[in-house]
Amino acid sequence: MSDQEQQKTGLNQFEQKTMNKRQSSDAVNSEPHPQSFEQAVGGAKGWRQMLPFIGPAFIAAVAYIDPGNYATNIQAGSQFGYLLLWVVVISNLMAILIQMLSAKIGIATSHNLPEIIRDRWPRKVSIFYWLQGEIMIMATDLAEFIGAALGFHLVFGLPMIPSAILTAICALLILMFQIRGFRPLEMVIALMVFIVVIAFSFEILFALPEFKPFVQGFVPQFQGTESVLLAAGILGATVMPHAIYMHSGLTCRRVIGRNSEERKKIFRFELIDILIAMIIAGVINAIMLAVAGSTFYGKEVIDDLTVAFHGFSTYIAPIAGILFGVGLLSAGLSSSSVGTLAGDIMMQGFIHKRIPVLLRRVCSMLPPLILIISGANATKALVMSQVVLSFGIALAIIPLIVFTSNKKLMGKLVNHKLTTVTAWCIAAVVICLNVFLLYQTFFG
16 A cells, blocks of 8 residues: 555554554553644644654653763763763763664554564563563662652751652652643653753853863773773663663654654654753763863762762852752652653553552652661662663663564664664673673672
8 A cells, every 4th residue: 555545544554453452441551642643733834843742752861861870970070080971972872873763663653662572572571571671660760769869868958768758759749740641741851851951051160171171081082991891881871771661652652653754754853852852961961970070080089979969069169069969859850750651651561551650659669768768878779770770771672673673563664774783783782781780790
């Protein structure tokens, strides 16, 4: 059937099946009612056509500025100055490609990645993916929740237990926006990202880096084995498995393309969304590292976020420490909310079931609450959560590349050969680095 024939008959059979499935299973599906391309764009012209497609990438990008990134960037800057800025750039480019593939598979198939795995692979595999996915979400929420609680602790001087309770209350309030739909949640997440941008924009003004060493930081180089290990840590922690599953879920039924041309237009708009959101995330990470390099390099190596907070207050000004804490708080709360959304999408996709989002949110908050009440070290807990997440990297990336390279599944949005080769190279690098980091963590 030609594209013109598809245009005349409306949604093709694959998409009609998706629409029928959506209408008959509202009880187990968290996605919004789909719109056609015409409904989404309406009579808008020029750049206004892009507005309905802005949002999903900002939710996914939050995974790249979470408290785990804070810890890695601060340590890299304090220990090696601006030396590893180029690693941040490369890791951001890798993340852009991975998130592009995730968004594309949702647009091309009108299904999210977990649904495709459930439909095309054996049921036992799907159940295994769901179980490991729930473990990934718990590890993710552990890092984000502790980061937000640490933010309250640092900014307001509250003990960690009241900070944790306050974090739980804020997380439930943000959940109210999620229950009302994706667009309100996207607006809240975008606001929180904006807060992080503002906080670190002022930080870099207070700790203005030297121009020449800063520029040299974008030239690939190392200084001994320690810098190689830390670069591996930055690259290895780049791709978050839950962000891969989630992004496909945010684009799969947001706007339905009735033919290949409409789907290509939708993807072009989503690609702009991805570039804007991921570039912002990359700039935030680069600023974090640069501020740490300007403030701490040659004075002390910082591997604890609490020490970093007090260091900014001491070496720059009290307001610099407050800004750091506000950024950490905003990043922790936003990324924690994103983890809950990802868990909902993954469970619905892998086993076609859901639990109430409020119950999921409460269950995901219990482990970090227990850990904080027990008095465990928050930064060490963040590190261990990243170790757990390392196990889920390959399980997310491999099916993503396999399916986006399948012409029968993807149609005209199938990966170009160069894209596929590049994606496999990135997957190999990320997986090897994570295996290396796991070895170093336990045996190094």
